[in-house]
Amino acid sequence: GIQVEQSPPDLILQEGANSTLRCNFSDSVNNLQWFHQNPWGQLINLFYIPSGTKQNGRLSATTVATERYSLLYISSSQTTDSGVYFCAVRYDYKLSFGAGTTVTVRA
Amino acid sequence: DGGITQSPKYLFRKEGQNVTLSCEQNLNHDAMYWYRQDPGQGLRLIYYSQIVNDFQKGDIAEGYSVSREKKESFPLTVTSAQKNPTAFYLCASNRGTNEKLFFGSGTQLSVL
Numbered sequence: 001g002i003q004v005e006q007s008p009p010d011l012i013l014q015e016g017a018n019s020t021l022r023c024n025f026s027d028s029v030n031n032l033q034w035f036h037q038n039p040w041g042q043l044i045n046l047f048y049i050p051s052g053t054k055q056n057g058r059l060s061a062t063t064v065a066t067e068r069y070s071l072l073y074i075s076s077s078q079t080t081d082s083g084v085y086f087c088a089v090r091y092d093y094k095l096s097f098g099a100g101t102t103v104t105v106r107a
Numbered sequence: 108d109g110g111i112t113q114s115p116k117y118l119f120r121k122e123g124q125n126v127t128l129s130c131e132q133n134l135n136h137d138a139m140y141w142y143r144q145d146p147g148q149g150l151r152l153i154y155y156s157q158i159v160n161d162f163q164k165g166d167i168a169e170g171y172s173v174s175r176e177k178k179e180s181f182p183l184t185v186t187s188a189q190k191n192p193t194a195f196y197l198c199a200s201n202r203g204t205n206e207k208l209f210f211g212s213g214t215q216l217s218v219l
Contacts, residue, residue, distance in 0.1 A: 001166075033207065040212075041195060041213045043197065043199075045208060045210075086150070088208070090204070093155070094140070095152075097142075097149040097150040098149055099149045
């Protein structure tokens with residue numbers, strides 16, 4: 001099956017800092033999504049981004065499908081951005097998830 | 108409000124017991140999924156269903172069973188054959204397998 005690798009595994013930020021999370025995948029995909037899991041376990045879909053760039057407030061994402069990677073940018077981070085960020089790619093009718101990046105934003 | 112409802116929030120299983128986790132959605136989504144999450148790890152697919160009365164095994168289906176008798180419901184049974192059932196279970200749905208995926212709030216299953 002497809003391999004999905006996320007980096008870094010952990011990230012500690014001071015409030016107000018910017019950061020970039022990376023997702024590499026081993027095969028061509030037509031569906032890539034980014035999720036945020038809050039400390040209570042709820043997963044929220046941030047982006048559906050098989051290619052190109054999208055922005056949603058302080059978050060933005062870019063997927064370069066031909067080079068098999070996607071980036072999630074967090075700008076002016078806030079403590080509410082803390083949690084685990086997952087990318088997921090589709091193969092064979094299902095989404096395969098990476099291991100996630102745990103982000104801690106300190107006040 | 109439209110959404111995906113999982114119940115119960117916490118569940119305890121005794122040795123040799125089967126337990127059933129509920130998942131209901133009112134989003135009119137065709138596809139539904141069950142994922143398992145272990146501490147510090149990503150999500151692994153247990154079962155998925157693209158349409159009523161049809162479902163397929165995911166990557167870790169052994170020891171689990173599902174049914175899809177209604178479009179809005181996709182219950183998961185953790186059988187006694189699942190020897191390590193302690194995990195966080197997440198139900199998800201979307202309009203189709205290539206669409207944006209939405210999750211319920213999860214069920215934490217523990218073994219007594």
